[in-house]
Amino acid sequence: MRERLFPRWCTALFALLPMSELLYLPADGQSVYAAALACTVCALAGIGAARLSDRIRHSAPAQWVLALTSLFPLLASIARMSIFLQKTVFTGRSCGSTVVLLTVCILFMASMGLNRCAMWALPIAWLAGTVLLLSGVLTFTQLTPASFSAPTAALLPQFRHILYSLLPASVVLAFSLPETRLSASVSRGLSAGGALLALLLLRTVLLLGANTAALLPYPAFTAAGLAAIGNFARHGEVFFAVPLLLCEVGRCAALVCALLYPFTRTCGVLHLRRPQ
């Protein structure tokens, strides 16, 4: 049977993209609006790109351009994940070892092909969404609404920053879709992921305050550490970061599939050896 990319898988895959930005974004009063705006722009661009995906698939030069474009978000993701792991978990290890480990994991996952990466994105998105919402609920009583601020022109630099990071990955993956009818799933996924991203950034600002959040390299991660269930689970940041890292590994694997498409010409399983 021909492998298919079902709309709900596609929605989940695109929901991973904004969610994997959460760990690295600064949090202040404007970042919430910037994230919401950037995700809306990406969703619109994603719809357009998905509708043109048929034409891209039949043009060899366009595929090469797409493959080269996917390198930028892929390398950026691996670099920021490695730095994050090195600064938080593997403090005594070099960045190189985490880069190697992440690259192996990503290649392993990418060898399943884009369709199966999207299939695995569904449980990952549900897991991440549940954990993030639970973390938000647990800290709800500690929020201080005084830290809330109205949108100002100061959101534009942050909007550009999120857009640079999110737009290339969204457009590349939307162009790489096997069917044009998946464009609605692209917008649904990016909107759902964007909404969760904006909500979690809002939680971070209202919990830590803009001044404390500005001191921290990973404010959303640190804020998650304040979510505790009595004395039992006091290290909420671990439960928070793991699904988000899985989201990013999934995003990288999908980008690797797009990168290899000119060679493999398939969205299915990538055969590492010639079939006998």
Place this chain on the structure above:
Amino acid sequence: MNLLRFLPLLLLLCGCAREVSPVSALALDCKNGVYCLTAEVVRQDSPDDTAAPAYLSATGTDVTDALRNLRSILPGDLYLSHAQVLLLSEDAVSESILPLADYLCRENDVRLSLRAAVVRDGSAAELLENDNEVYALSELLDRSAQDGILPDMPLYRVTDVLHADGTAILPALRVDAFGQTAPAGTAVFKNERLNCFLDGEIGGGAYA
């Protein structure tokens, strides 16, 4: 078999783990410009396996220096993630506490839920060593904050308000006439340094 090929890569992240000494509370004193940091370390090496506190002290020109010296005393790692209370003597907060708050926020190990309290009429180290029970101080501060006897000001909230306008309040503690650790009102910070104490419940107290 294929998976075994990746095992050497996973071994890159392995290493010899050093023994950690979990810290449950810290106390900071200052005398003649020299900072003295005392850590309450949790020990579980008794025959009945109960947790008992041990106290270690080190001095330095500032908190960073004192913490570095404290770390060098131990053969293993000082694990600050379990620290829940930081006691500050009146002398230690007579200068701006903003650098200290910023440093603690940036320190990877320290949790933002750490509660700081000012010790009245005595040294912070003495009050820390007054109780022989691990986490007794943190429970006292938690309970008092819930009952409204002391302000609920964890580290992240203190840092935020200090950055906003340099004004903050912190809970105050003292050793009472019976030798027990007791709430002693609220320490008020203005321009990032200790200004005065308010006695009694929040909002209804008078200047001491």
